[in-house]
Amino acid sequence: MSQAPVHVPAHVPVRRVGLVGWGAIGRVVGQALAVGEIAGAELACIVDNRPVTDAPAPQFPFEEAMRRCDLIVEAAGQAVVREWGERVLESGTDLLVASTGALTDQALADRLLKAGPGRVYFTGGAVGGLDLLQAVRGLGPLDRVVLTTTKLPATLEQPWMDEELLHRLRTADSPVEVMRGTARSVPVKFPRSTNVAASVALAAGDPDRVEVIVVADPAAELTCHVIEASGGHGSYRFEVRHRPDPANPATSQVVPHAVLRSLAAISGRTGQIL
Known part of the structure; x- marks a missing residue:
């Protein structure tokens, strides 16, 4: 409305x-x-x-x-x-x-x-908590930042995938880990699906410090992003679940x-x- x-x-x-x-x-x-x-x-x-x-x-x-x-x-x-x-x-x-x-x-x-x-x-974009991650950097660097993104398998298919991985995605009946890497390497592989990873990296201050896990789940009616971060000053966890946009399921409404x-x-x- x-x-x-x-x-x-x-x-x-x-x-x-x-x-x-x-x-x-x-x-x-x-x-x-x-x-x-x-x-x-x-x-x-x-x-x-x-x-x-x-x-x-x-x-x-x-x-x-x-x-x-x-x-x-x-x-x-x-x-x-x-x-x-x-x-x-x-x-x-x-x-x-x-x-x-x-x-x-x-x-x-x-x-x-x-x-x-x-x-x-x-x-x-589709994730929260970035303002707090930026704020806590004033206390010192974050030692660990992990982003786990879970989406429907069809939204994660990419031209670079081999037949074995595509088959796993298309026949999955439970969550499948598609890729794990840094916030520098993963968004390049999923240019329409992982802007969130780059946003988390901006907040954390270092894309190489952010570990990104991409998961395909045939039951993922909602796109899920979980951020877990910790440092000497505290620990933080944010989880969001969004409906995919009907016109472009690779992004959230x-x-x-x-x-x-x-x-x-x-x-x-x-x-x-x-």
Whole structure:
């Protein structure tokens, strides 16, 4: 259900938003912006490599969007971050990244963090607890961080998988561990399914410190992410279970709403938990 439009105080500057991607995430974000759900933000245009006929804003090429907007929201995949991220920031436009999996490329991450004068932001997507993980790093490094992601087998199939692994996924009648590695190595193998791993790595401060376990479960009606972390200052456990998005089962229904929450924080909505 859509929220009522939010009153924008006169002193709040309005961010002109260019939305990249008109898919499962972009449609929800764009429609919410179009009806005024986010105080201080308005949808200025859509960027997509396909013709868009049902969007509530005009469609422009990427270069034109950067000229017209002061904030670009990426909701189209890691390739967009790699190709356009630095150019957006160097143009002076801010960038909100949903496909955080692109940042497992350390060189790219370093370039984005150094680029400017635009500012780069990242959304936490389908997982919680990242703010606390970032906060406890002020007490000292985390000694152990483990993310276990469980999804339906069909959403995890990848072109690089051999016939034996594909057969195990397609015939599984119980949970199957598909891959185990670091938050640097695993998202590369599952570019549409493990942005959460990269988000946890951002919060923990080191993708090589985060162990990621990917599990396929034919009974997983809900996508599950479990984060377990510990250090000399304490131990932490977060578990979330989400319904997959009907239009794109590789992502969770909550993801566009996480993007909207990030947009509200960037745009200065009061009452936000930061």
